[in-house]
Amino acid sequence: MNQIRAYLIDDHRALREAVATMLDAQSDITVVGQAGDATAGIVDIAALRPDIVVLDLKLPGQSGMSAIGQILAVCPFTKVMIFTMYDNPGYVWATMNAGATGYVLKSAASEELLRAVRAVAAGGGFLQAEVTMPLLKRLAREAKLADESGALSSREMHILESLAAGKSNKMIARDLSLSEDTVKSHLRRVYEKIGAADRAHAVAIALRMQIIE
Missing domain, CATH: 1.10.10.10 (Winged helix-like DNA-binding domain superfamily/Winged helix DNA-binding domain)
Structure with missing residues (x-):
């Protein structure tokens, strides 16, 4: 079984360490590192080259949103999954456009977070159900505007x-x-x-x- 090498970036240390412990308890996932801010995380990611980065959006200094492109620039084959409290469809849309392939809320059950990590690391995409419908509504609205234009x-x-x-x-x-x-x-x-x-x-x-x- 191939190990999924995960890296976590979140400024909430207790939550980050709890997620790291949960992921490390899985036989197919290893947490290779973690950081509390994007700047330190990007330096680590360039050296460690993880399979997946679990990234918060709200961080001190550089935001998670702006970090997505830099992560992919230093490690093009690393997958980025957003793990955040924000369910705004605009954020979902922006992160997907920036190159993230997963979006999970911090309110998600541990089983759903694990499914997301495995799906994204395998090259798939994952949108939590709670953010999928608002995003689809936004896409439908913009498509309607495009038709009307x-x-x-x-x-x-x-x-x-x-x-x-x-x-x-x-x-x-x-x-x-x-x-x-x-x-x-x-x-x-x-x-x-x-x-x-x-x-x-x-x-x-x-x-x-x-x-x-």
Whole structure:
């Protein structure tokens, strides 16, 4: 049986050591090291090259979120699993985009944490049930926005791009040979289609959804 070599980064020492003890008690898992902050952990990880890093998000100094990329840079074959108290789907989405392949809450039962460690170390992914549904809802919402953005007319796209360029309604009206009232009417329709509250929000959504560059 291949041993799973795990490394833990969490600033809550008692919890970290309890998790280490639980993992070490498994015949197929060995904890090769642990740290209370990301900076020290990354140095260790570069030397120890563990199979999996169990990483908290809230850490002193450098956050766990920003550490994901650095861990993968020093050890590309190491898997990263987030172990946190935060169930925000935005965090789940951001950590997956950064390269993590597992996300487990600290409220999880020990059996679930073990399943997650084994699945992630084996090259799979693991999302705890409590974070899966909120994430799916977020993805569905963003997909809906993407579909709706496809209904933007060429003129609405031009106006959205002009917003991103920082142009005023007056400048947009002049560029398109329209009245300012007509530009405002187009803007209201753009806001409705992509779910924006105002100009800045519209630009932010359009950039996130890659409607504009």
